[in-house]
Amino acid sequence: MDRIILHCDLNAFYASVECLYRPDVAHLPVAVGGDEQMRHGIVLAKNEKAKAFGIATGEPLWKAREKCPGLVILPPHSRRYLHFSQLARNIYQRYTNRIEPFGIDEAWLDITEKGMDMAAGRHVADDIRGAVQRELGVTVSVGVSFNKVFAKLGSDFKKPNGTTVIARPDVSRLVWPLPGERLLFVGRSAKNVLHKVGLFTIRDIAHASPRVLKGCLGKAGENLWRYANGLDDSPVAMVDETDPIKGLGNSITTARNLTRQEEIRFVFAHLAQSVSKRLRKQGLVGSTLQIYVRFSDLSHLEHQGQLPAPTQLEDDLTREAWRLFQGVRVQKPIRALGIRLTQLQSVEEAAQLSLLWNEKKRQQTAQLEQCLDQIHRRFGPESVRKAPGLDENLVSLVRSTGVASLPGRPHAF
Structure with a gap:
């Protein structure tokens, strides 16, 4: 029986939380950034309206202003984000105690139970999306799949506020055509290495020789081959497991x-x-x-x-x-x-x-x-x-x- 794994990704999290405190600007392009005068002028997060102007996370605020002169820039408030992150986790705990945070705004949930299928997983994902929007005033996109890697990919498909299911029959259609860098842990350096050996899509990685990938990227290359072929079997950690500071x-x-x-x-x-x-x-x-x-x-x-x-x-x-x-x-x-x-x-x-x-x-x-x-x-x-x-x-x-x-x-x- 396949596992039912959800990946929940709070949409434009910092910007969405800030707009709750500043409803007067919620309808405008909004970015969260540091003090431009002290050279903390980087976009930390942006809402969908700012994204439509091509504003990217990590770019300098002056460049973002060039793209969107009417951009509203709000300072970050980390305590607010931690608070809302915990509120979201409280909602997740209504469905399972197998919750693994991935940063402040993302988490995997293992909701596997006897007799549960992907349709039931979609139903739970939709319930979670509704509860988050109703109770917190922000939105969350949810990916549903049989492993953590594909569940995370799924949460990227429909933003904001969407559910995407990637079952085994969907892999060749939904996953394999994507660029290789969409796989978990493929950064710029790994992407460049993959491109040098002619591997551009997840399909390319899935069909490549594991030995070639290991030669290029070491153990990480073998892991990428497993991820691309849907063989990730890593568990979702229990929310009450004590995880020592690493x-x-x-x-x-x-x-x-x-x-x-x-x-x-x-x-x-x-x-x-x-x-x-x-x-x-x-x-x-x-x-x-x-x-x-x-x-x-x-x-x-x-x-x-x-x-x-x-x-x-x-x-x-x-x-x-x-x-x-x-x-x-x-x-x-x-x-x-x-x-x-x-x-x-x-x-x-x-x-x-x-x-x-x-x-x-x-x-x-x-x-x-x-x-x-x-x-x-x-x-x-x-x-x-x-x-x-x-x-x-x-x-x-x-x-x-x-x-x-x-x-x-x-x-x-």
């Missing part, structure tokens, strides 16, 4: 492009301080550090390395981030930087396994950082700074821009 990270778009090494190192230190503080708060250490670099033309790259031992110390994170950056070929000004620590475990576990090196010195450093945490909590983050933080030219790079937690979707940054 990584902690932060990113920042600076007030101006970074071109000098001292600026870049300062920003990494600023990010390391933020991540280190969060690690201490949660009693965690990590073993692998990833860095993210986005350039002025919005291209980006990631790089990661293994630490000598698990750590939560700011200096360790700064040092490793800088070491990784030294291996990056930089030919353009830098717009944003990010760091992320993974392979997390509790401080107690690390200590029991004697994984902390230079123990006495490290304990002194940890105590110093904890003292700084207490001072900052009592007197504010500006009360005590390390030496580079006394340089106002460097501080101006990160002041008032904020530091954003990296998104929780299961992909690199």
Whole structure:
């Protein structure tokens, strides 16, 4: 018996939520974006009316304004989105406890029961769409299929507020003609590799040799072949399963492009301080550090390395981030930087396994950082700074821009 998997995708989520608070602009083209003056001028989300003007998520606000002079730009409010995301999840829980979030605005649901078929799955999807629109005032598109990959594809077909069923007989008609990059986890890099070997559609991938795909993309290539052929059997996680934190990270778009090494190192230190503080708060250490670099033309790259031992110390994170950056070929000004620590475990576990090196010195450093945490909590983050933080030219790079937690979707940054 086939599984019945739903993928729910809240339509234009950020923009839809903002329009609930600003009904006076709901009939206009709306985009959610950061502070343009502080160079957070990127479209984070847009409604359908803005999409009709060709406005794309991730493009600069000035370019969006050129396409649509009457565009209404609203600032983001993350707490609102988290609240509405939870309300949507409460609706999903009426139908199943097998719910796997995929970011803040998407989720898979496994509603498989004995005797249930795709027609019943469509009925549940339509019920969910009605409840979300009625109770939350936003819309959701739902894909229904026999696996997670095709269910997600289905949710992209009818936007806004539609249901699409992809049963086994529909695959050759609905799925295979699509571009290969529509498959889950096929990004720009994988797309370029696939094109070089003449694979352009999902049909091409499905009919290719798994050995060829593995040669091009490694294990990911084998997975793509399975996805294209409808062989994804990955389970939908239970909503009440405890999923340990897999990584902690932060990113920042600076007030101006970074071109000098001292600026870049300062920003990494600023990010390391933020991540280190969060690690201490949660009693965690990590073993692998990833860095993210986005350039002025919005291209980006990631790089990661293994630490000598698990750590939560700011200096360790700064040092490793800088070491990784030294291996990056930089030919353009830098717009944003990010760091992320993974392979997390509790401080107690690390200590029991004697994984902390230079123990006495490290304990002194940890105590110093904890003292700084207490001072900052009592007197504010500006009360005590390390030496580079006394340089106002460097501080101006990160002041008032904020530091954003990296998104929780299961992909690199």
